[in-house]
Amino acid sequence: QLDYYAKEVFMMKNLDAAQIKAAFAVCGCIVFPSDVQKSIYDGLYREDAAVTIYNGIPLQQLDVFRSSHDREQVRRSFGYTQDDFVVLHLGTVCNRKGQIYTARSVAKLIKERGCANVKCLMVGARYIRDHEMKYIEEIKQTVLSNGLTYVRWEDTAEFDRGKARVTVMDIQSDVLRFYMAADVVVVPSLNEVLPLVICEAMAFERPVVCSRIDAIPEALDDGKEGFLVPPGEVDALADAIEKLHANPSLGAQFGKQGRERVLRQFAYDVMISQYDRIIDNLVAGRKATDPPIEKAAPAAPPL
Missing domain, CATH: 3.40.50.2000 (Glycogen Phosphorylase B;)
Incomplete structure (x- = not known):
């Protein structure tokens, strides 16, 4: 199935199932557009690396x-x-x-x-x-x-x-x-x-x-x-x-x-905030699926 989608659907003739599986195995974060899509690839990725973020609309x-x-x-x-x-x-x-x-x-x-x-x-x-x-x-x-x-x-x-x-x-x-x-x-x-x-x-x-x-x-x-x-x-x-x-x-x-x-x-701001959370976690050395990092409130402007 991976070979079919790579070569026939996405027309990437140089990509095969082995390469896709290897990429899944080393990724620290894989974003899926739905839970169903995530379940299709179950077993190819670490559980703490898989996140669902719905595509937003403008x-x-x-x-x-x-x-x-x-x-x-x-x-x-x-x-x-x-x-x-x-x-x-x-x-x-x-x-x-x-x-x-x-x-x-x-x-x-x-x-x-x-x-x-x-x-x-x-x-x-x-x-x-x-x-x-x-x-x-x-x-x-x-x-x-x-x-x-x-x-x-x-x-x-x-x-x-x-x-x-x-x-x-x-x-x-x-x-x-x-x-x-x-x-x-x-x-x-x-x-x-x-x-x-x-x-x-x-x-x-x-x-x-x-x-x-x-x-x-x-x-x-x-x-x-x-x-x-x-x-x-x-x-x-x-x-x-x-x-x-x-x-x-x-x-x-x-x-x-x-x-x-x-x-x-499905709003863009919802989608963006979820990507922000993941990026913050990864930069801080945390797992993609961890809760958001608490951010300090911005300092009050000087009087």
């Missing part, structure tokens, strides 16, 4: 965007009205990210459950790998076979934007506007570590519906900041979205609690 940047943009105006830029319920799926369109389950659940909500105002926006399509292009086509055919409309954003005239039930947009570098437009953010992935899209959505006070896999349950509690559902189960995904569709106040409650969670767990 809250200040997000908050500047929120305060300087009007939500309804952002929605109108996509062609969505106040009455639309927008399901956002943000991430590279590929099998691992599970967009096909979003498409099927949206079709079920519209056709079988009377959620007539549901619209879905998928952001992250790219047309450079055969398997990804095939997957995009599968999503398209799933939508069309259910009698729903499907468009590629880049091929849509301005006056037709927001009309289709499912819109797929190419991969984007600026994604904050999508959180502003969304009513719910879905992450029905089959394989992840801990995607920051969840944290960013919660920072925007959006409810999230995510697969209960890997480190995702470390970011939210089911029924508190959003819903956790079994991966690949369309009915469970549709059920969770339907609950939020039927109860806007529940979505607002999840959003507020998600924002509070981000402030506690």
